[in-house]
Amino acid sequence: MSERPRPTPSQTVGPFFGFALPFTGDVDAVRPDGTGTLRIEGQVLDGAGEPVPDSLVEVWHASQFARCRTDVEGAFHFNLAKPAALRLLDGRVRAPHMNVTVFARGLLRHLETFLYFPDESEANSTDPVLELLDPNLRATLIARPDGQVLRFDIRLQGESETAFFAL
Amino acid sequence: MSPAEVVDFEPPYLFPEYRSTVLRAPHRPLVRLPEEWFHRGPGPAFGRIPVSPDDADLTRQHKGEPLGERIILAGRVVDEDGAPVRDTLVEVWQANAAGRYADPADDHLAPLDPNFTGAGRCRTDSDGRYRFVTIKPGAYPWQNHENAWRPAHVHFSLFGPQLSGRLVTQMYFPGDPLMRLDPILNSIPDARGRQLLVASFDIASTTPGWALAYRWDIVIRGRRATPLER
Numbered sequence: 001m002s003e004r005p006r007p008t009p010s011q012t013v014g015p016f017f018g019f020a021l022p023f024t025g026d027v028d029a030v031r032p033d034g035t036g037t038l039r040i041e042g043q044v045l046d047g048a049g050e051p052v053p054d055s056l057v058e059v060w061h062a063s064q065f066a067r068c069r070t071d072v073e074g075a076f077h078f079n080l081a082k083p084a085a086l087r088l089l090d091g092r093v094r095a096p097h098m099n100v101t102v103f104a105r106g107l108l109r110h111l112e113t114f115l116y117f118p119d120e121s122e123a124n125s126t127d128p129v130l131e132l133l134d135p136n137l138r139a140t141l142i143a144r145p146d147g148q149v150l151r152f153d154i155r156l157q158g159e160s161e162t163a164f165f166a167l
Numbered sequence: 168m169s170p171a172e173v174v175d176f177e178p179p180y181l182f183p184e185y186r187s188t189v190l191r192a193p194h195r196p197l198v199r200l201p202e203e204w205f206h207r208g209p210g211p212a213f214g215r216i217p218v219s220p221d222d223a224d225l226t227r228q229h230k231g232e233p234l235g236e237r238i239i240l241a242g243r244v245v246d247e248d249g250a251p252v253r254d255t256l257v258e259v260w261q262a263n264a265a266g267r268y269a270d271p272a273d274d275h276l277a278p279l280d281p282n283f284t285g286a287g288r289c290r291t292d293s294d295g296r297y298r299f300v301t302i303k304p305g306a307y308p309w310q311n312h313e314n315a316w317r318p319a320h321v322h323f324s325l326f327g328p329q330l331s332g333r334l335v336t337q338m339y340f341p342g343d344p345l346m347r348l349d350p351i352l353n354s355i356p357d358a359r360g361r362q363l364l365v366a367s368f369d370i371a372s373t374t375p376g377w378a379l380a381y382r383w384d385i386v387i388r389g390r391r392a393t394p395l396e397r
């Protein structure tokens with residue numbers, strides 16, 4: 001058996017990516033018809049509950065991609081359109097969700113999680129990813145309504161740590 | 168191949184010698200998902216990130232030429248089958264020759280270079296190749312421990328064809344004595360893994376009288392894309 005190439009290992013994004021990676025309009029995910037925009041707001045928090053001010057959050061689903069560098073409050077925001085449900089090849093249906101990727105100084109590898117929508121309780125209740133999780137972990141993935149916006153905090157560590165996934 | 172064999176060159180989340188991991192590394196193990204659900208789905212639609220041909224030459228982004236040792240930094244991006252990863256976005260960022268980033272957050276007392284920003288982008292060609300012209304970055308001090316210095320490095324971000332191939336990492340220069348002392352590089356437990364992050368000097372790719380050259384090839388996690396989601 002010939003040796004397959006090994007994947008290049010990950011390293012932290014470091015603290016100084018802010019001048020390089022953001023681009024104009026990068027917090028607005030694309031939507032071909034421009035309708036149905038939702039604003040997502042959240043904070044990245046560390047194990048002491050302190051804001052993570054040097055993190056990069058990306059959201060992606062289908063044709064929508066956006067990224068945001070957190071500010072001094074650890075806060076990020078996105079404008080995106082609620083995605084449709086997704087049928088897996090085995091016939092199971094995933095509830096509408098966004099893929100969320102988190103990078104930060106101090107994260108030697110990035111983290112992957114999912115953002116689900118609070119007004120989809122029926123679809124969420126049969127989502128195969130959410131079904132794998134204990135209820136308290138499941139709750140970390142569902143955004144909550146907060147006035148006109150949806151709130152989605154990312155807790156890297158601790159009691160209410162967000163569920164993160166190996167893809 | 169078992170997943171354990173695939174990940175064993177990766178650093179852990181918690182590596183206390185790199186202090187910032189202590190409060191940021193998740194305590195719970197990652198939740199494993201069935202491979203067929205995700206590994207082969209298409210990756211992020213990064214096409215909105217603007218790329219112009221000039222973005223690959225970091226020495227021509229300002230009126231004058233930056234100070235430092237001019238280098239050509241090139242290589243090939245392949246997947247775990249060795250197949251080229253074509254037309255994928257490669258982003259780089261780095262300190263200037265004095266070890267200072269053009270980022271407002273960097274307070275290192277080394278000079279900024281008005282002719283150098285240190286950010287570049289390109290797309291791989293049909294053979295998975297990328298190529299940047301830049302200057303060799305300087306080492307810089309940081310606050311991790313007494314007299315801590317980062318070895319010279321260039322940060323890389325790649326998307327790859329699938330979400331599981333997303334890669335952010337750092338490339339180092341051969342022979343740098345600071346590598347042995349660097350907790351970020353040494354968070355990778357296996358010396359062979361650390362070696363994968365070190366470029367090689369490439370005399371054949373130099374431009375005589377003008378620029379030295381380094382070659383660094385990148386392997387993106389994942390195999391040939393076969394979309395399983397619809």
Ligand SMILES: [Fe+2]
Pocket residue numbers: 014016262317320322
């Ligand atoms: Fe750096």
